[in-house]
Amino acid sequence: xxxxxxxxxxxxxxxxxxxxxxxxxxxxxxxxxxxxxxxxxxxxxxxxxxxxxxxxxxxxxxxxxxxxxxxxxxxxxxxxxxxxxxxxxxxxxxxxxxxxxxxxxxxxxxxxxxxxxxxxxxxxxxxxxxxxxx
Numbered sequence: 001x002x003x004x005x006x007x008x009x010x011x012x013x014x015x016x017x018x019x020x021x022x023x024x025x026x027x028x029x030x031x032x033x034x035x036x037x038x039x040x041x042x043x044x045x046x047x048x049x050x051x052x053x054x055x056x057x058x059x060x061x062x063x064x065x066x067x068x069x070x071x072x073x074x075x076x077x078x079x080x081x082x083x084x085x086x087x088x089x090x091x092x093x094x095x096x097x098x099x100x101x102x103x104x105x106x107x108x109x110x111x112x113x114x115x116x117x118x119x120x121x122x123x124x125x126x127x128x129x130x131x132x133x134x
Contacts, residue, residue, distance in 0.1 A: 004080070004122070005069070005108060005111055005112065005115070005122055006069070006072075006073050006076070006079070006080040006081040006083070006084055006108075006124065007068075007069030007070060007071075007072040007073045007081055007084070007108070008069050008108075009072075011065075012065045012066075012068060012069050012072075015061055015062065015064070015065040016062055016065045016066065016112065018061075019059040019061045019062040019065070020032070020035055020036065020058075020059060020062050022116065023112055023113045023115075023116035023117055024116055024117050026113060026117075028113070029109075029110040029113040029114055029117075030110070032109060032110065032112070032113035033106045033109045033110050034055070034057070034058065035058045035059070035062070036058050036059065036062045036063050036066055036105075036106070036109050037054060037055055037056045037057050037058035037060070037062075037063050038054055038058075038063055038066060038067075038102055038105050038106040038109060039054065039055055039106060040052065040053070040054055040055070041053065041054065041055045054102055063105070066105035066106075066108055066109050067101055067102065067105045069105065069108055070084065070088070070101050070104045070105045070108065071101065073085050073088075073104075074088060074101075080124055083124050083125070083128050083130060084104055084124075084128050086128075086130045087128040087129070087130050088100050088101065088104055090130060090131065104128070107127050107128065108127075110127075111127055
């Protein structure tokens with residue numbers, strides 16, 4: 001458990017805070033992630049729901065900051081970013097890389113909310129579980 005988020009430096013943290021404000025003003029982690037625009041949209045027709053691309057409703061600068069934090073983790077060879085890198089590499093086998101990066105960015109956004117709202121340490125293993133058997 002850690003109180004530092006992987007991929008987040010001074011610049012990324014400042015942009016996320018400046019664009020979205022204090023995370024405590026959102027009622028839950030899903031609302032905070034939705035404010036970044038990193039959540040998938042849904043199209044409803046005839047009683048069926050089909051997922052669409054991300055909604056992009058929210059701050060484009062915050063979206064940029066969270067995705068850049070994930071991309072920084074992709075360059076990690078050790079440390080906390082390595083877990084995110086391994087999580088992404090496992091999922092890239094089945095989904096497009098950009099979709100996986102956006103999913104990881106949304107998970108980081110939810111982690112930011114939990115860090116500020118509850119004061120919880122970021123649980124990297126819970127957010128980004130990696131199977132050890134390959």
